Amino acid sequence: MSETLQTTALQTTGAALDDADLLSRTAAAVRAAGAGLRERFGDVVPYRTRDELMRALADNDDTALGILRPALTRLRPDAGWVEDELDGGALPPGEWWVVDPAEGNVNHLHALPEWAVTATLVRENQPVLTAVHLPLTGETYTALTGGGAHLDGRPLHVSPTADLGLALVATSQARPDEDEEVVRRVGSSITAMLFGALVVRTAVPATLHLLNVAAGRIDAFWQFAGARADLLPGALLVAEAGGRISDAEGRPWTPRSESFLAAAPGVHAEAVKTLSR
Known part of the structure; x- marks a missing residue:
């Protein structure tokens, strides 16, 4: 042929x-x-x-x-x-x-x-x-x-954890050379989560954290700024595994959003409250 x-x-x-x-x-x-x-x-x-x-x-x-x-x-x-x-x-x-x-x-x-x-x-x-x-x-x-x-x-199924104080959570740097406002927001969010969660992990890339949320290995992931390619795959995986997807304030997430949160249902509301402080 x-x-x-x-x-x-x-x-x-x-x-x-x-x-x-x-x-x-x-x-x-x-x-x-x-x-x-x-x-x-x-x-x-x-x-x-x-x-x-x-x-x-x-x-x-x-x-x-x-x-x-x-x-x-x-x-x-x-x-x-x-x-x-x-x-x-x-x-x-x-x-x-x-x-x-x-x-x-x-x-x-x-x-x-x-x-x-x-x-x-x-x-x-x-x-x-x-x-x-x-x-x-x-x-x-x-x-x-x-x-x-x-x-x-x-x-895959997300974690049944219902207490942020018992949760393993993670975040990632969306891109190098981020503007100062985003960098400071990332820093303050990590500080808030260090007080609110059991353990905080920080590393790149975002997708690998989101795989762990979908698999129930960690309980929540958040990120400020971001892009389609590093969030869309994990967003679909977490949603189909029973997780909640929103921005950091709890509003519906879209690729236009300035923040992202994927969490087990039991800790989502508490994660939103912690990130909104």
């Missing part, structure tokens, strides 16, 4: 897929991209300037995107494409792939294990399905709207 006919056949197949089948194939795509990044993982990557750092980050992104973008485009040829992990706000109408080819890229460069590959299909500004692959553990987290959240096929 010629390359043109193969492409046409794949596009026709992709158009006929229901969302459950589409999620399965999306998960296969992030696993394949993760394998490419795993081959590049090992020693700390040296850099002396910001330009050298940005080139190293881009090399990782390009490796994963070279696998991920063709695979997802075949599944949904007419969907838009968003790969800027710092981009935010609402999307235009229609379907969009929101991907982070190397979520936690800076960790990868520093030979730290906390990194992943993510792909989320957004339809009319609502996440429909997501797949997050952790190449070093081989784990794949998936969620489908109305279909639950899973880890390698096993259902």
